[in-house]
Amino acid sequence: MSTGGAVLRLRRLRGRAACLKRSLRYAFWPFSAARLPLDTDSAIEQRVMTLIGTASRRQLWWFLLDANDVQLPVVFPIDDLPREPDLLHLDELGAHIAAILEVTGGKQLVAVWERPGRGRLEPADARWARALAHTCERNAVRLRAQLLSHTRGVCLLAPSDFASGQAHPTADSPSAATPFPTGGPPAHDRMEPPPTGSSARNGSPP
Numbered sequence: 001m002s003t004g005g006a007v008l009r010l011r012r013l014r015g016r017a018a019c020l021k022r023s024l025r026y027a028f029w030p031f032s033a034a035r036l037p038l039d040t041d042s043a044i045e046q047r048v049m050t051l052i053g054t055a056s057r058r059q060l061w062w063f064l065l066d067a068n069d070v071q072l073p074v075v076f077p078i079d080d081l082p083r084e085p086d087l088l089h090l091d092e093l094g095a096h097i098a099a100i101l102e103v104t105g106g107k108q109l110v111a112v113w114e115r116p117g118r119g120r121l122e123p124a125d126a127r128w129a130r131a132l133a134h135t136c137e138r139n140a141v142r143l144r145a146q147l148l149s150h151t152r153g154v155c156l157l158a159p160s161d162f163a164s165g166q167a168h169p170t171a172d173s174p175s176a177a178t179p180f181p182t183g184g185p186p187a188h189d190r191m192e193p194p195p196t197g198s199s200a201r202n203g204s205p206p
Contacts, residue, residue, distance in 0.1 A: 037069040038110075041156050044145050047071065048112050049154045055116045060128075062097070064106035065144055072106050083124055085131035093132070094139040101141065108144040109136060112154075119150040121161055129162035 038044045052061055059079035064072040082089060097109060111132055113125055121129070129146050136143040146157045 034073070035070055038065060038071060039069040041145065044110060045147065045154055045156055048110075048147050048149065051075065052112055052114065052149050052154070054153060055114045055149045055151055057114065057116065059114050061112040061114060061149075062100075063110035063112070064101065064104055065108040065110065066105065067107045069108070072104055074104060076100070081128070085128050090131055090135045094135040094141075097136065097141050098139050108142045110144050111146045112149055113146065113157075114149040117150050119148065119152055119155060121148055121157065126162040129157060133159070133162070 036043070038047055048063070057079070059077050060081060062076040062078070064074060066072060100106065101109070111129075113121075113129060115122070115125060125148075132146070133143055135141075146162075148155050148157055
């Protein structure tokens with residue numbers, strides 16, 4: 001096997017391992033905590049940081065909320081989107097979202113763009129986020145929030161972050177706020193990764 005092929009295979013295995021780890025996180029998430037309503041942006045960010053965490057590969061995640069802002073016990077990863085949004089994929093996404101909400105009884109959608117990097121929304125990703133917002137609007141789907149999972153943490157995206165011509169969060173948006181040190185309490189709309197080391201190995205909550 002060539003060096004390039006081995007590297008590609010290793011990346012795929014790491015991606016699958018990351019997905020499995022996140023699935024296990026959700027499977028063993030305390031029921032009492034899972035039933036807490038996500039009625040603030042900070043609560044949504046905290047939940048995404050706990051279940052998705054920092055980025056390891058490029059993909060999109062969907063969370064569903066009910067009418068009382070409680071997360072439904074389903075999480076949908078999507079990793080086969082094209083680089084640029086197109087009408088065919090957008091129509092399929094819109095129909096898929098509407099069908100999922102109808103079957104599960106969900107009332108709201110939370111979208112998480114997992115993108116390894118330093119927390120900047122690339123132009124193509126901004127176009128995808130903008131297109132998803134328009135698709136949800138056309139299909140009468142309430143898009144509760146869009147977030148970016150990056151290498152350093154998770155941040156909430158304001159509409160101005162993916163407005164036409166905007167490639168990354170602006171200084172006046174929540175996602176451009178200065179992060180707190182790791183382990184410090186979140187005081188604004190950016191979450192840092194949970195602490196690692198002995199506390200994580202001992203099963204302490206993030």
